[in-house]
Amino acid sequence: MNKQKVKLVLADGSEYSGYSFGYFCSTAGEAVFNTAMNGYPESLTDPSYRGQILIATFPLVGNYGVPEGITEGNLHRFWESDRVQISGLVVSVYNEDFSHWNAAKSLGDWLAEYRIPAIAGIDTRALTRKIREKGSMLAKILALNDVEWHDPNSENLVAQVTVVQKEIYGNGEYRVVLVDCGVKNNIIRCLTQRNTTVVRVPYDYDYTDEDYDGLFISNGPGNPKMNTATIAVLQKAMKSNRPIMGICLGNQLLALASGADTYKLPFGHRSHNQPVILKGTNRCFITSQNHGFAIDSSTLSDDWDVLFENANDGTCEGIRHKSKPIFAVQFHPEASGGPNDTEFLFDEFLQLMVKHKQINK
Amino acid sequence: MNSKYHKVLVLGSGALKIGEAGEFDYSGSQALKALREEGVKSILINPNIATVQTSWGVADRVYFLPVTPYFVERVVEKERPDGIFLSFGGQTALNCGIELFKTGFLAKHNVQVLGTPVETIINTEDRELFARQLSQINVSTPRSQSARCLDDALQAAEKIGFPLIVRSAFTLGGQGSGFCSNAEELRELSINAFSYSPQILVEESLWGWKEVEYEVVRDRFDNCITVCNMENLDPLGIHTGESIVVAPSQTLTNAEYHKLRSLSIKIIRHLGIIGECNVQFALDPKSEDYRVIEVNARLSRSSALASKATGYPLAFIAAKLGLGYGLHQLKNPVTAITTACFEPAMDYIVVKIPRWDLNKFSGVSHEIGSSMKSVGEIMAIGRSFEEAIQKGLRMVGQGMHGLVANTKLNFPNLEEALVHPTDMRIFAIAEALELGWTVEKVHELTNIDRWFLGRMQGIITLEKKLMQVASVEMLDRETLLEVKQFGFSDFQLARLIYNPGPDDIETRQQVVRYHRIQLGIVPVAKQIDTLAAEYPSETDYLYLTYHGIENDTSPNQSNRTIVVLGSGAYRIGSSVEFDWCTVSAAGKIRKLGYRAVMINFNPETVSTDYDMCDKLYFDELTFERVMDIIELEKPIGVMVSMGGQIPNNLAMRLHNAGVKVLGTSPESIDRAEDRQKFSEMLDMLHIDQPRWKQLSTLEEVERFVDEVGFPVLIRPSYVLSGSAMNVVSNADELRHYLVLAANVSKTHPVVVSEFIEGAKEIEFDAVANNGEVMFDAISEHIEFAGVHSGDATLVFPPQKLYFETIRRIRKIARAIAKELMITGPFNMQLLALNNEVKVIECNLRASRSFPFVSKVLGFNFVEAATEYMLGRTPGYLPPSMFELDHVGIKASQFSFSRLSKADPVLGVEMASTGEVGCLGTDFDDALLKSMLSVGYRVPQKSILVSSGPLRSKLALVEPLRLIERCGITIYATRCTAKFLAENDVNTIPVAWPDEDSQPSSIELIGSKQVELVINIPKNLSREELNNDYDIRRATVDYNIPLITDARLAAAFLMAICNKNINTLDLRSWDEFFETKQ
Structure with a gap:
């Protein structure tokens, strides 16, 4: 050579x-x-x-x-x-x-x-x-x-990687609006495997008038604060009682939409071996991660709890709304690559949609 | 956390044997460390006296007793522990624990099994239960079906699909087994198999599939991690202990890696393991299809490897989990700031290579396969596969310098050597690639993944390039760096570029080294930190690589650094005892306020635990690498005398390079090592030695033999691999051996020594200071002289030595110590016949018996030697051996049952793989415990004897008479029976294997009618050995205890007559010293 x-x-x-x-x-x-x-x-x-x-x-x-x-x-x-x-x-x-x-x-x-x-x-x-x-x-x-x-x-990296127009995947009972901030394909696979129809929309799309059972905010690149349009739509969506799940950038956007703050980590978490603790339990999960920014948990409002915490540096690894069916994680339960030990979180999301749909029948 | 347990019993693994070796000293030591940290009192049962775990300050109490239900029960009754660890002592501890559980003993005595429940262990041990368990969670295991007739077999084949393996049940050595890929072949194979056995097993063949292992950990909160995955370079079909293994896996995609990882976790959850477990997979190289091959619900060889490979202390963490911790509640001890609940990220690759010693056994096949034959292993670390594999092949030893630039091996049939793997296959691959065979072709013949072969191909390409170079100066910096990154040593470079003779290689190597350093090409030290540099780590666990521009470690300026050279791969003749020596030395160095830097590369050791020293270099013990490290560390001295022969051999070269070698001067070491120089010194000191000569013609040899008489011991001076020492008893044999085997000539001289029969052999261990012997320990062999000292049964203090003999030995030792100005440990082997003492050998280093005599005396020889070597004086000296109120006996462990067809006879070549040492109130007490520890059982009904030469017959008469009186039936071969009858001992005569009459000796063995076989060869000549090989081999194959030395047989028979197992002394190690009046 x-x-x-x-x-x-x-x-x-x-x-x-x-x-x-x-x-x-x-x-x-x-x-x-x-x-x-x-x-x-x-x-x-x-x-x-x-x-x-x-x-x-x-x-x-x-x-x-x-x-x-x-x-x-x-x-x-x-x-x-x-x-x-x-x-x-x-x-x-x-x-x-x-x-x-x-x-x-x-x-x-x-x-x-x-x-x-x-x-x-x-x-x-x-x-x-x-x-x-x-x-x-x-x-x-x-x-x-x-x-x-x-x-x-x-720069606005999300705009570079988001989907150009609405796309539909799967043919399941539950309709999920997926806000594509640079979504990994395996998130879509994980959702469609769980009896859902995924409506993938661009990052700045106003989906609030769409018919959906659950909202999913994807991962994506860059500084979360750049995504003002996404945050604005999200703030509207959060007023409804429909389930919302976020991953990575989605986690940060939910926090920002709720009024909390994010910050840049010195060198981020990019690996397949990040341990996260489910707060208040003895359960610790190995997760795949790829992020340079994190939620400042001290700025979370009283409506929110920290859901997961990094077992090494104590950073916020996920949040949950105290009364609404909203949660998000900083790590990647869809893995690919990395361990899929937390893929059950997609099941949780589905359960929230099932419950919501039953109540609102 | 306050442990709810107060006293925990840990079962060790006993003597090192093939398949169960040093890794369990590591895991047991870690478990004991964890208990100590928690303030839980620990009791250890392990007769392996040479281990670190049975050393001072590791367990609170040590019992040198057999790890068998009887003895464990007695210790439990005495100590009343509330918990027991079964998973740190290999299969030995596990089997013993299962039995204690099944009999209800543990429950009855309220002893809680810590960690994985016994039910789970049983589920993993029984193949059928295991398959059933896994099918419950839809996890695949190899499909198999038993068949009782041909139709059954054909039906099974239809269900499972070809290719298939047919195995006949209930046969030894794989008779009637084979591989078939269609119905016709199956028909043929089955008919043959049914002739051996009424039942056969038809199993899907996974030949050629990848073999992948995961080390999985689970805590009681159901948190699971996989600490490491490992990929076997050798595909399925070769036992993982016989395979070259890399970590992490190199040819698995993310999907495959995590599919198997998730399955491992699913399995560990379903089985309910708490602690550590190993899962072995077969992975289809052409899809993501897989099978689970095996689950080991305990610490294993692989888990020790994974610990060293990643830095994650699996055994330590597993012990903490057993005490009730969660993974997330523990810190990762390497970083000390991150959690233990994570999966290590490696930023290097490790390669494990087995160490075989098959040349030490006569009759054993060199083919490797589904059973384990290797006696040790090494682990090489690099930042490329090429770098690691070449390092590793040097570490294995046996004269290899890497993948290439070795002495030509000349495979007579290369294709055969690739298809049917032997211990030398990796070199057959190298040769094939050198000959221009394509990666594809080699892949087809070996099934080894093309990626690995491609890397080897790269090494060959560079080799060829180097052979075209006229001098090292012609290599530019870039090329030379690339060559070093491909793992080439300076030696390999010198040989490939200059092709020098043996006298010239040293100089050429220096030329290469000089040029390389001129160009600024030096390796850098990188840390193993479990997190690929994501977090800072305080632990100096290091390796050297040429793939780097900066060191992770800085030299210490304190001027207090001492480098300790470790013992390398465990092999026959050098194993855990030298690890104990180096660990003891490093510990003492630190206690004295110095910094200990350890170099070693054996993943089965305690010395390679990063917390045993201030800095650990997990790297080669070659001159080149040791010098690299010395240049980084700038130590005030190097200790070469604790790690056995490997470091000892470096003494002179280090000295010549200006390195300060601590203790006895390298010139003196050379005078003891060099046969000629040593002999001259003995003559000068008027010390007697067996007569010997180096000779180069048949006539010279015959003349010398006329002088000293038969038998003689012959050592060829150059042997390609292994040693071919031989005892020759008559002229025919002599001629045959010299012409055919040794090819004696001017360039291949042989050393012929007088072989003294009927003498006593004595082991002398001592520590000297400035030429003065400070203290010593004298042990005697039970066997007749001629049994290798590593195989002999040792008694200390000696029970049957004349006082005059002892006086003479000490006089000799004083003279030698003074002449060689010894400072530090030394050891001599001597012969004594009627107070005439001859010196056989002298080593100016710690010996195999140092831990044994140290622990019997209650005084650490190595620590004291270390003090002298650092110019200090120990605070106190050991008691005189005459004052001991107990006897210590060291017995050897043999692994013949693992080495199919090997002749299980003891001779001048060492054959044992391990040893135990037990203390007793008297000789019989200690002997019985030590022999029970290495697998002997007390016969209750009958034994078989063939008693060999007259002196053996004489030695056995009295013991056999006593045995007969005890009501034990004696079967004896013809001559023995006749001799015993003449001496009023009744026996039942039996036929030799080649005779037709009844009862036949082989049948007695095969039907297990005899419980002990004593088989003494008349002499050690080939012809004589062949005579009753069949008896000895059958004895081993049917798992019946065998003794081949008359003195040991006599001692054992006397001991079982004199003692009852119920009356054996059960005192712990410390109690032997307390009860002294």
Whole structure:
């Protein structure tokens, strides 16, 4: 393999030289690290990574290639959206050959297809330690030409990843309006598997006049406070008594809509091994996470309880309305990638809809 | 949390054996540590005296007793514990616990089984119950059906589908088993199988499927985590203990990883495990189809590996869960700030490779498969598979330098070597790839995933590139770095670039090293922190890699750092005893206010627990790597004398590199290690030794043998793998051996030694300071001299040594210690015949028997030696061995039953895999307990004897007479029967295996009519050994105790006549010292 040299430059001025794979070009974005040990096709297509240069702490990436982008009922079967979402990828070791029955191409070829540059040969542990200490920072992968720094959190990323127009999935009894702020496909799969019809709407769509049994606010990239339109519609929707569930960005948007505040974590949670405690119980769950912002639980109004709490740093991992059927979690019960130990939360959501529908018959 | 338990009994696993080794010292030690932290009084039963868990300050009370229901019951009655841990002592503890549970003993005595309930354990142990349990929750296990006739078999095949495995029930060694892929083959196979057994098992074949394991933890609140998943490089069909294993899995997608993870959790919940459990899966390499192969509801070899691989202390946490904690209530001890309820994220890859010692056994097949034969393992850590596998293959030892650049192995049939795996298969793969076989072809022959083969292919490509290079200076920085990232050692580089001779390799290696360091290519130390750097970690659990630009650790400036070199892979001749030595030394170093830095790579050890030292480098013990670490740590000294032969062999090279070796000088070590130099020194000191010579022609050898007489011991100077030591008893054999086996020549000389029969062999352990012996321990072998000291049964203090012999031994020791200016531990093996004492060997390091004599004396030899080596004086000295009111006996554990076809006879090559040591009021008491601990049983009705040479016959007459009086029937082979009749001992004569008459010895064994077999070969010549091989092998195969030495047999028979099992001394270790008047 003919190795082309590229370098990774961080906002603090440090430089790391490595080899190019994927698309040979320069890019800029926010450098974040993820400590998952597999699941790169899922991560790379997760819209929440929009604008970010992803550092994989696990040193070997690409071993099992990438599955074909097969579409099944309007959804990619193996991907979390219909494209690679990251701006760049940083790994320690990359091998072009791969091995898996379900693989269609190599990670490098796939990235090249989407014109995403990647750099290998980097001490990703050293980078991670730096980000852990100094916080997430802007970064560039430089091939031939230099590019401007680019802070994805300063722009409306959600607008870039949301669906253009309303789309319908499944044919179940319960109708769920899914506000797409950059939804992962597996959320839709988890919902449609549970006797629902999912009405996926753009992030700024006013669905309050739609007929629905439950409202779902999806995950998505960037600073939650950028999504003023989504928050405004949500505030209207929260006045009704219909069940609402949120995930990740959806969790933050619900908090903001309720009047609480959010803040940027120093380097976020991006991994498959985050423990969360169901408040007031002895139950602790291992969750998949990908977020840079969090709810400041001290700003929650009296109507809300903290539902889950991170067992390591005590950050808010979910909220619940004290009287209405509204709850949201910061982590990803839909997993993909990561553990699916909290997938039961979708069942809870369904139960809330069942109950609501019975009462309002 | 205040534990509701006050006193908890922990069952250990006894002696190390194949399939149950050092990992249980690690898990037991962790459990005891957890109990101590909770303020719960701990009682340990484990006869394995060389373990760390039976050392001072680990358990509150230790019983060196067999882990069998009888002894555990007595200890429970005496100690009245309120809880018992069964899951930290392997299968031994589990089986014992199940029996105690089934008889209702535990319930009767209000002893609560902590952690996983026994019912759950029983459900996982019984294959049928297990399959039923899992089918209740729709979890798949391999489909199988039993058949009693051909039609049954064909019907089963229809239901299950081809390919299939046919196994015949109730046969030994897999007779009548096989693989079939269509009805015709099945027909043929079944007919054959039915000729062995009335019932056969038709099972779906998962041959070639991936084998994946998960380590799962659950607490009483139903919180579940999987700590680690592991992928076997060798596909299903090879026991996981025999497989190369990587962690985390490398070829599984997210969907596969989490499907199996979720299944593991579903299983652990359904079974109701509290603590730790291991789930083994077969995964179809062409779909997401899977089968659950096995669940181990206890700590296991895999869980020890997972602990070391991730840093997550599984056994410690499992013990806390058993006491009632929830996972979320415990801290992750590595970070000390995050919760224990999480799943470790690794940012490196580990490779586990088994260590086999098959060359030590005669007759054993080198093929590996569904039963375990390996005796140890290593774990290599890297940031690429290439780096880790090459490191790992060096760690395994046996003369390999990595995947490539080894001495040519020359597989006669390479394809065969790939299809039918042996302990050398990985090197067959390397050879195939070197020959240009494609990854695809190798994959088809081995079923090993292409990804792994692709990585090996990359190593081969670089190898070929290096062979084209004329000098290391021609490699630019980038290429050299890449080569190092692919795990090549400086040695491999030197060999591939320069192809030097044995005299030149050292210099060439130095050239490579120098050039590399000039280019700034040095490895960096990375932390294992369980969270991939997401949180800071205070724990210095480290490995070295070339995939990095910065160190996670900074050298300590205190000038108080001591590096302790560990013992490497457990193997025959070096195992847990050296781990005990290094752990004791590190502990003492810290107590004295120094910083202890440990280097070791054996995942089955306590020394690789990151909290046993200030810094742990889980890395190679090669000169190159040790120097890398020394350059990082800048220690004031290195300790090479505690970890056995591996570190000892590094002494001179470290010394030459300017490293301060603590204790005895490396020049002295060399004088003891070098046969010629040592012999000359003995001559100079007028110390006697068995006559020996290094010779290079047949004529020279014959002349020497004329001088010393048969038998002689012959060691070839160069052996490819393993050692081929042999005892030769006559001229024919001598000629045969020298010409065919040793190929004696100028370039391949042999060492011939006089072999003294009928002598006593003595083990001498001591600690010296500045050439003066400070204290010693003298133990005697029960067996006749000639049984390897690692296999012999040792008595300490000696019971049958002349005072004069002891005086002479000490005189010799003083002279040697003075001449070599010994400071620190040393050990000698000696022969004594009528007070004539000869020195066989001298090692200027701690020996296998150090933990044994230390614990019998109640004084830690290693700690005291450490003090001297650091220039200090211990506060007190041990009592004289003459003042002890008890006797210690160390007995060996053999694993012949695991090694099908191996000849279970003891000889000059060590064969035991482990040992125990028991204390007793007298010789018989200690002997009986130690022999019961290694699996002997007291015969009640009948025994079979063939008594060998005259001196053995004489040694056995009296004991057999007594045994007969005890009412035990003696079956004896013809000559033995005749001899005994002449001496008024009644026996029933039996036929040899090759004779037709009745009763036949083999039938007596096969029908288990005899409960002990004593089979003494006349001598150790091949011909003689072949004679009654069938008797010995059948004895082992039918699980009947076997003794092949007359003195040990006599001692055992006397002991069972003199003692009743009910009268054995049940005192704990500390009580033996308290009750002294």
